[in-house]
Amino acid sequence: MTAASAVALDVEGLSHAFGPRAVLRDVGFTLTPGDFTVLLGLNGAGKxxxxxxxxxxxxxxxxxxxVFGHDLRQQPSAALAAMGVVFQQPTLDLxxxxQQNLAYHASLHGMAGSRARLRIGEELERVGLADRRHSRVRQLSGGQRRRVELARAxxxxxxxxxxxxxxxxxxxxSRRFLIDHVRHLCRERGLAVLWATHLIDEADDTAKVIVLHHGQVLDQxxxxxxxERAGAGTLRAAFDRLTGGGR
Structure with a gap:
């Protein structure tokens, strides 16, 4: 493995604005395989x-x-193929x-039918929904739908x-299941994870954290x-000090 490919996600000098309003300012960080990294910020931070x-x-x-050495501008297909995404807003077809939702996703990634069926079965088994593969999504609870989105990703x-x-x-x-399942994937499969949240308790002492506030990385x-760098005993206290109490 080359040095470049050993970095799962490399973000350098990333800035973005909507018209005159700057949303991100010179954001930079790296993720390596096995990292569980929490992108922590209040609503509106730019996550x-x-x-x-x-x-x-x-x-x-x-x-x-x-993404694993593939520049997103120059090699978008290779970069996107290496990542799975669970968006904030639900994206399943109710x-x-x-099974159909996951099969459609597999087809977008060019997976053959037999391989797709195998992988769909494996991931649904891991999230405890193998017995619901033929249920329509609208029949599932909110927590079950989130598990399906994770399996699909x-x-x-x-x-x-x-x-x-x-x-x-x-x-x-449901929250605890998702966190525990994703942390297990980091440990057992070496998956690199970027978990965005405004909930401080989702970052325990074994995680890495990126504190994002008003579009800037304050610490990571x-x-x-x-x-320790914030002179605080807990992440909550550190977050308050770094962000001025969220202001």
Whole structure:
């Protein structure tokens, strides 16, 4: 493995504006395989815009994004093929079955039918929904739908997973399942994860964190180090100090 390919996601000097309003300012960070990195910021910090740039929903004017060494501008197909995404807003077709939603995603990634069926079965088994594969999505609970979206994001076996506020609106049990499942994937499969949230308790002391505030990265690194640099005993206290109490 080359040095470039050992970096799952490399973001350098990324800035973005909507008209005169700057949303991101010189954002930079790297993720390596096995990292569970929490992108922590209040609503309006720029997290969703950052995800839109990394997934190429928007085009970045300033800065560079690379996925396992593939520049997103120059090699978009290779970069996007290496990532799976769970967006903040639900994107499942409610009138299709779970199987049909995942099969459509597999076809977009050029997966053959037999391979797709195998991978769909594996991922649904991992999220505990193998018995609901023929249910229409509208028949599922909110937590189950989120699990389907996670399974869909992983069907094509990406090495980088992006999740934008994946636990919003979920109950405690569903939140815990998603966090534990994704952390397990980091440990067991070496998946690199960028988990965006405004919920501080979703970043424990074993995670890495990127504190994003008003479009700028205020600090980043292992949670204990970020807390120590801020002169705080907890991440919550460090976040308050770094952001001036969220102002």
């Amino acid at each position: 969703t815009t950052l995800f839109a740039l990394v997934t190429r929903l928007y085009h970045s004017r300033d800065g560079r994004i690379a 009138d299709l079955t779970v 992983l069907v094509h076996d990406p090495a980088l997973l992006l999740l934008d506020e994946p636990t919003v609106g979920l109950d405690i049990e 690194g292992p949670v204990p180090q970020v807390a």
